[in-house]
Amino acid sequence: MFYRETGQFKTSYAADQQIFPIRQDRIGVILLLLVAFIVVPLVAGNYWFNAILIPFLIFSLAALGLNILTGYAGQLSLGSAAFMAVGAYAAYNFQVRVEGMPILVSFILAGLTAAGVGILFGLPSLRIKGFYLAVATLAAQFFIVWCLTKFPYLSNNSSSGVISVPGVEMLGFKFDTPQSRYLLVLTIVVVLALLAKNMVRSTTGRAWMAVRDMDVAAEVIGIRLMRTKLLAFAVSSFYCGVAGAMYAFLYLGSVEPDGFSLDLSFKILFMIIVGGVGSVLGSFLGAAFILLLPIFLDISLPALAAALHLPFDGATVSHIQLMIFGALIMFFLIVEPHGLARLWQIGKEKLRLWPFPH
Amino acid sequence: MQFFLEVLIGGLLSGVMYSLVALGFVLIFKASGVFNFAQGAMVYFAALSLVGCMGMGAPLWLAFILAFVIMTLLGIATEKFVLRKMVNQAPIALFMATIGLSFFIEGLAPLLWGNEVRALDIGLVDEPIPWILDNFNMVVSSFDLTAAGLALGLVALLALFFQYTRVGRALRAVADDHQAALSIGIPLQHIWALVWAVAGFVALVAGMLWGSRNGVQFALTFTALKALPVLILGGFTSVPGAIVGGLIIGASEKLAEIYIPPVMAGWFGGNFGGIEGWFPYVMALLFLLVRPEGLFGEKHIDRV
Numbered sequence: 001m002f003y004r005e006t007g008q009f010k011t012s013y014a015a016d017q018q019i020f021p022i023r024q025d026r027i028g029v030i031l032l033l034l035v036a037f038i039v040v041p042l043v044a045g046n047y048w049f050n051a052i053l054i055p056f057l058i059f060s061l062a063a064l065g066l067n068i069l070t071g072y073a074g075q076l077s078l079g080s081a082a083f084m085a086v087g088a089y090a091a092y093n094f095q096v097r098v099e100g101m102p103i104l105v106s107f108i109l110a111g112l113t114a115a116g117v118g119i120l121f122g123l124p125s126l127r128i129k130g131f132y133l134a135v136a137t138l139a140a141q142f143f144i145v146w147c148l149t150k151f152p153y154l155s156n157n158s159s160s161g162v163i164s165v166p167g168v169e170m171l172g173f174k175f176d177t178p179q180s181r182y183l184l185v186l187t188i189v190v191v192l193a194l195l196a197k198n199m200v201r202s203t204t205g206r207a208w209m210a211v212r213d214m215d216v217a218a219e220v221i222g223i224r225l226m227r228t229k230l231l232a233f234a235v236s237s238f239y240c241g242v243a244g245a246m247y248a249f250l251y252l253g254s255v256e257p258d259g260f261s262l263d264l265s266f267k268i269l270f271m272i273i274v275g276g277v278g279s280v281l282g283s284f285l286g287a288a289f290i291l292l293l294p295i296f297l298d299i300s301l302p303a304l305a306a307a308l309h310l311p312f313d314g315a316t317v318s319h320i321q322l323m324i325f326g327a328l329i330m331f332f333l334i335v336e337p338h339g340l341a342r343l344w345q346i347g348k349e350k351l352r353l354w355p356f357p358h
Numbered sequence: 359m360q361f362f363l364e365v366l367i368g369g370l371l372s373g374v375m376y377s378l379v380a381l382g383f384v385l386i387f388k389a390s391g392v393f394n395f396a397q398g399a400m401v402y403f404a405a406l407s408l409v410g411c412m413g414m415g416a417p418l419w420l421a422f423i424l425a426f427v428i429m430t431l432l433g434i435a436t437e438k439f440v441l442r443k444m445v446n447q448a449p450i451a452l453f454m455a456t457i458g459l460s461f462f463i464e465g466l467a468p469l470l471w472g473n474e475v476r477a478l479d480i481g482l483v484d485e486p487i488p489w490i491l492d493n494f495n496m497v498v499s500s501f502d503l504t505a506a507g508l509a510l511g512l513v514a515l516l517a518l519f520f521q522y523t524r525v526g527r528a529l530r531a532v533a534d535d536h537q538a539a540l541s542i543g544i545p546l547q548h549i550w551a552l553v554w555a556v557a558g559f560v561a562l563v564a565g566m567l568w569g570s571r572n573g574v575q576f577a578l579t580f581t582a583l584k585a586l587p588v589l590i591l592g593g594f595t596s597v598p599g600a601i602v603g604g605l606i607i608g609a610s611e612k613l614a615e616i617y618i619p620p621v622m623a624g625w626f627g628g629n630f631g632g633i634e635g636w637f638p639y640v641m642a643l644l645f646l647l648v649r650p651e652g653l654f655g656e657k658h659i660d661r662v
Contacts, residue, residue: 076450076453124643124646124647127650128646128650130449130450131393131449131450131453131594132590132650134453135586135587135590136590136642138586138639139636139639139642142635142636143639143640146633146635149632150630262583266457269454273454315468315473316469319473320465320469322462322464322465323462323465324465325462326458326459326460326462326463327462328458329454329455329457329458330440330458330459330462333451333454333455333458334440334443334444334455337451
């Protein structure tokens, strides 16, 4: 009824190739951006910015990075948190060691540093795949966190590698209110997400998908495996690195290497499983779901326990959370392997026909 | 030299424990092609069940049997509710499902049995063997030695089971080719449930040994992470590979922990302890570059 492409004719190549070819989608995205940029800063409170919106955007970006590597290029990685750590520490070092370094430049440099490290740990992917690669990325996870803890230079000689970042300032404007930090994060995430959306439809993205679906066949049709796989590692680590830099600078303010643990890597992996493997939209949906679920459970479980007169304490709640997380992952993999993004797509298909059955 | 030998023996003995956990991975991978990340969580669950049963007053042997029954039920449930529904999905999706499973078990185990650290007494003492201490002046723990003996006995038992029993033959048939096994009348789902039960048994033995040494606690789940480089080194499909890989990893990480940090401190200054956390991985990674299928793994052939 509302969602129909009838009468929308493409008369030029540009029109045919735009990111959102359907008018309703374009309007929807523009409305969403308007809400995010204008309405949300006006109405949301500090709790919303600090506890929900900023982490949501940052984790969406990290999930997007992992999704490029795992969802599009098919290389499972269990080390995304380590690449976030590289980004966070690199940005910190550029800020502290280079006088007058603009914050955005140090974010980009942090991303590039993470990309370099990503290429290094992506090298084994040329020889090994599947589980072997998943285990190999664990090496990155443990090695990088250990390095950040043990080499005092990397954390500017602070004890046990804890860094407290300086305030974020751009062209004399201080980003000290939650609103301003939210807007900065939002801008960066929107730009990078649009870039990613374009990248996955380009030659590069198609090459990634070909490698994911069958690498031998991809090689036969002339895709250079080494370049494609390493590029996927580089781009993915760039995204994770920028997310890590923002995690340190615009969200927490002070981070330690152990904060970028294997658990965080798993959390990001869960985001893309739940949200949708191989979908840009899925990264956002998954991040929202995985971040909101614990908050929801924290509120609802004790209330439920009180209603049923069950003796619940904090530990029990956290155990039940773990179980629900695990069960959800299995549920999604069994019932809807393409995640929330696929459900959204099904919803759109249905809307197209509604109110008619066919 | 003596110190070196002492570290080496200590490393080899702890390597046997890694082998034990890695064995659980190999069993399931061989029979069903599932890379079971939840093996570590199963070790934790098994050890907690054992302690829980003993806490209710059961003697060790009874508690062991009860814990085995619980692990079997868990294995059957996993097969029935998760794996059977995921037939025909990509191996990597199955792998991610077992990550979910490990979270589930990590939540379920303390919910059933409580989450405090508990001591597990199986009647072994952790003392240096006096005879070796007197004659060679080396500290070799009797506990480690007994544990290693138990682990080797278990491996021998499993090897015999696989080689000479009807069920063992069926297991190997399933491992070779699911469809061919089905076509000659081997009940695939029973076999899978059985494999999970055997893996549960291995997890139980591993949990018992690790738990009686370090206490039964959440850290037991990390044993799985240590077993992964062992698998890479030995190859995912090889039982002897798990043993040899475990020994190599155990010995090399202990030696690295002793000998590398002083060298690095000499170069950069500072404290570089805790190398064991990542050394096995980096070693396995470098090893992969030379021999991607592992020491005893099957050569992988790609068909277009």
